[in-house]
Amino acid sequence: MSESGLPVLAVTTGEPAGIGPEISLRAAWSLRHEVRPVLIGDAAFLAMIASELDPDIRLQATNMAAVRHTGLPAGLPDRITVLDCPLKAHVRPGIPDPRNGRSVVQTLDIALEAIRDGWCDAMVTAPVQKSVINDAGVPFSGHTEYLAEKTHTDRVVMMLACEANAHLPYPLRVALATTHLPLRAVPDAITETLLMEVLRITDADLRTKWGISAPKILVCGLNPHAGENGYLGREELDVIIPALAKAKAAGIDVHGPYPADTLFQHKYLAQADAVLTMYHDQGLTVLKHASLGQGVNVTLGLPVIRTSVDHGTALDVAAQGTGLADAGSMQVAMRVAASMIKK
Numbered sequence: 006m007s008e009s010g011l012p013v014l015a016v017t018t019g020e021p022a023g024i025g026p027e028i029s030l031r032a033a034w035s036l037r038h039e040v041r042p043v044l045i046g047d048a049a050f051l052a053m054i055a056s057e058l059d060p061d062i063r064l065q066a067t068n069m070a071a072v073r074h075t076g077l078p079a080g081l082p083d084r085i086t087v088l089d090c091p092l093k094a095h096v097r098p099g100i101p102d103p104r105n106g107r108s109v110v111q112t113l114d115i116a117l118e119a120i121r122d123g124w125c126d127a128m129v130t131a132p133v134q135k136s137v138i139n140d141a142g143v144p145f146s147g148h149t150e151y152l153a154e155k156t157h158t159d160r161v162v163m164m165l166a167c168e169a170n171a172h173l174p175y176p177l178r179v180a181l182a183t184t185h186l187p188l189r190a191v192p193d194a195i196t197e198t199l200l201m202e203v204l205r206i207t208d209a210d211l212r213t214k215w216g217i218s219a220p221k222i223l224v225c226g227l228n229p230h231a232g233e234n235g236y237l238g239r240e241e242l243d244v245i246i247p248a249l250a251k252a253k254a255a256g257i258d259v260h261g262p263y264p265a266d267t268l269f270q271h272k273y274l275a276q277a278d279a280v281l282t283m284y285h286d287q288g289l290t291v292l293k294h295a296s297l298g299q300g301v302n303v304t305l306g307l308p309v310i311r312t313s314v315d316h317g318t319a320l321d322v323a324a325q326g327t328g329l330a331d332a333g334s335m336q337v338a339m340r341v342a343a344s345m346i347k348k
């Protein structure tokens with residue numbers, strides 16, 4: 006917590022050629038009385054974006070050498086702290102440059118250091134361009150996998166969530182059994198062990214991070230019609246059903262497998278706390294459609310609190326200049342991180 010009692014958030018500002026810097030600044034500025042955001046990115050570049058967005062936005066820059074020596078400076082009223090992590094190449098909006106890829110990854114390492122050393126309480130990540138980080142020579146399939154590796158965590162779970170809204174009368178939480186895998190690799194990755202671990206982590210974090218005392222989790226099948234009793238694929242019979250039986254025996258309130266194309270309807274969702282889907286697009290297509298730009302991505306099972314937006318770098322929006330990006334999901338990500346710190 007900051008000296009004024011606000012949760013301190015390490016906010017990585019993401020791919021500089023995308024909308025990450027803009028949404029980080031706008032969300033940080035709008036929530037500055039609820040949280041203390043520490044934006045991690047190139048200080049000169051962030052100052053330039055801030056001046057384009059709103060001349061009222063004032064920054065307070067520091068750097069890692071200073072913070073390691075004397076700690077995070079006390080927050081100044083109506084200023085957003087920026088922790089300088091310099092870029093290598095000039096930023097062209099909408100055109101990521103691999104020369105900046107390592108700096109983007111370094112912001113994640115700094116956020117982890119900030120939490121480890123106790124000067125930030127949680128991390129919130131703006132979107133990165135995963136391909137460009139790979140082009141920079143850093144193997145990277147996503148924050149989820151990177152943070153798991155860096156914290157020596159064997160298993161984490163990606164969950165995206167949104168609150169009730171105009172089209173959704175209840176919150177929706179969608180967890181993924183597999184994350185960033187080519188579709189061809191998904192069936193082989195789904196094992197009883199994986200599903201048991203994912204269900205255990207999801208059940209535990211729904212209790213601790215969301216305060217749900219008896220979570221009910223619905224599970225999708227992998228194949229059309231959840232395999233049609235083996236005639237459309239055997240993964241349900243051979244892997245998923247046995248895994249769910251073990252999870253139930255371990256005390257997890259889990260149901261399924263349900264056909265994924267019909268599970269996402271009110272009569273099922275209204276009674277559930279989360280849905281476990283088998284792969285990225287099976288779950289996230291629904292969540293992103295339902296969230297109306299107000300979703301949050303949470304990494305369950307990590308030893309640190311990490312939230313993120315429910316969208317990507319939106320290079321097409323960034324290319325048109327500042328002021329057009331929707332910062333709503335970034336605000337939600339900051340608020341959810343803050344609420345988890347307080348639990």
Ligand SMILES: NC(=O)C1=CN([C@@H]2O[C@H](COP(=O)(O)OP(=O)(O)OC[C@H]3O[C@@H](n4cnc5c(N)ncnc54)[C@H](O)[C@@H]3O)[C@@H](O)[C@H]2O)C=CC1
Pocket residue numbers: 024028131132133134135136148313314315316317318319320321322329330331332
């Ligand atoms: N947490 C992260 O770091 C994530 C990163 N990505 C990365 O983002 C890159 C681009 O992904 P896409 O599939 O194109 O998805 P995207 O979310 O960047 O864009 C999809 C569409 O939504 C629009 N859009 C998204 N967020 C918006 C916002 N806040 N305001 C206004 N318009 C917005 C874009 O302009 C585009 O038309 C990929 O490299 C992907 O890896 C994608 C998802 C999450």
Ligand SMILES: NCC(=O)COP(=O)(O)O
Pocket residue numbers: 146147148149150289302313315
């Ligand atoms: N579509 C969500 C997504 O890809 C987020 O990935 P991560 O960077 O949070 O691992």
